[in-house]
Amino acid sequence: GAVVSQHPSRVICKSGTSVKIECRSLDFQATTMFWYRQFPKQSLMLMATSNEGSKATYEQGVEKDKFLINHASLTLSTLTVTSAHPEDSSFYICSARDFRGTRLAGGRRSDTQYFGPGTRLTVL
Amino acid sequence: SQQGEEDPQALSIQEGENATMNCSYKTSINNLQWYRQNSGRGLVHLILIRSNEREKHSGRLRVTLDTSKKSSSLLITASRAADTASYFCATDPGAQKLVFGQGTRLTINP
Numbered sequence: 759g760a761v762v763s764q765h766p767s768r769v770i771c772k773s774g775t776s777v778k779i780e781c782r783s784l785d786f787q788a789t790t791m792f793w794y795r796q797f798p799k800q801s802l803m804l805m806a807t808s809n810e811g812s813k814a815t816y817e818q819g820v821e822k823d824k825f826l827i828n829h830a831s832l833t834l835s836t837l838t839v840t841s842a843h844p845e846d847s848s849f850y851i852c853s854a855r856d857f858r859g860t861r862l863a864g865g866r867r868s869d870t871q872y873f874g875p876g877t878r879l880t881v882l
Numbered sequence: 883s884q885q886g887e888e889d890p891q892a893l894s895i896q897e898g899e900n901a902t903m904n905c906s907y908k909t910s911i912n913n914l915q916w917y918r919q920n921s922g923r924g925l926v927h928l929i930l931i932r933s934n935e936r937e938k939h940s941g942r943l944r945v946t947l948d949t950s951k952k953s954s955s956l957l958i959t960a961s962r963a964a965d966t967a968s969y970f971c972a973t974d975p976g977a978q979k980l981v982f983g984q985g986t987r988l989t990i991n992p
Contacts (some may be wrong), residue, residue, distance in 0.1 A: 790978060795909040801970060802925075802982045840908075851924055855978070870915070871980060 761785055771842055772882055777866065779837045779839035780876045781852030787832040788854035793825075797851040808835045823859045841882040851876045888971060889982040893911075896991050901958045903986040905971030906951075913972045916956050919968045919985075922943055928969075961990045 761784040771777050781791055789810050794802040806827050807813045814827035826838040835854075839846055853871040891902045907914070915934045917925040931938045931947045931954065939943045945958040958965055968987050972980040 799962060799987075801984050804979055804981075849922070851914055853925075853980075860925060870927055872927070873917075873925040876922075878922070 760873040762788075762852065764850075764852055764877050766876045766877060767875060768880075770880045770882065773843055774841055776838055776840045777842055777879060778836055779835070779850055779852075779879075781835045781854070781874050783833045783854040783872070786854075788835070789832065791829060791835040792836050792853045792855070792857045793835075794853070794864060795849045796851060796876075798849075802851060805837075810850045839879065841881070844881045847879055847881045849876050849878055888969075888986045890986060891984065892987045893991070894989040894991060895961060897963055898910075899959060899961055901961050901970075901990075903956045903966070903969055903988070903989055905954045905955075905956070905983050905984070907971075907973045907981070908952065909973070909975045909981075910947075912976045914945075914954050915972045915980070916943075916945060916976070917970045917972060919970065921967075925970070935972075958988075963990050963992050966990045 763782045763784055765780045769777055791808040793805045793864040795805050796802045803821045804817050806814045808814045808827045808829040810829045816822045824840055835844050851873055853873045857873045887906050893901055895901055898928045898950045899986060910935055913930050913932045916928040918928055919925050929938060929945050931945050933949055937947055942959045954971055966989050968985045971983040971986045974980055
């Protein structure tokens with residue numbers, strides 16, 4: 759199956775610094791990637807949708823200037839948490855979806871999102 | 883919020899028993915998907931059921947979908963200790979993104 763990687767898997771930083779998280783699709787071209795945040799014992803909350811070559815679409819309540827998303831290639835999206843604060847500590851998960859290369863029988867497209875292993879961010 | 887609800891929030895059973903988790907959602911959907919998440923890890927896709935399907939099987943998994951009630955269930959038969967994880971349903975309302983339920987924490991006791 760399709761593989762999505764994230765780097766780093768774990769990061770600890772000081773308050774006020776910026777942290778960049780990478781999400782890569784390893785064996786397919788991801789025209790769309792999604793960034794989620796998950797707090798302990800809670801569900802995944804979508805932060806933004808990242809489309810290759812265009813600006814990301816942010817969900818309501820997510821600060822676009824704080825969570826910078828770049829999807830410069832078909833296999834890489836990055837999330838930068840700027841001026842991180844302790845309340846930004848969370849588990850960040852990306853997923854990737856390919857609308858172009860996964861045509862199934864009858865012309866249907868793959869509906870599956872493939873998730874990365876997540877990045878644990880701790881802001882001190 | 884568009885998020886669905888899952889029930890129960892936590893379920894603890896003995897190995898070998900069947901586990902049933904339910905998911906309800908609020909909007910019309912193209913499909914509904916179930917994912918598993920081991921503690922501190924990413925999500926693993928289990929099964930996808932389309933809005934025009936009522937039941938689907940995959941190994942020990944059985945998923946049902948009732949679009950009139952906006953609900954789905956996931957049945958894991960003959961549970962194993964390795965099935966211990968959190969299980970999430972996610973709906974695709976047609977806007978490319980997934981909306982996740984609150985999740986069920988399943989514990990299989992040996």
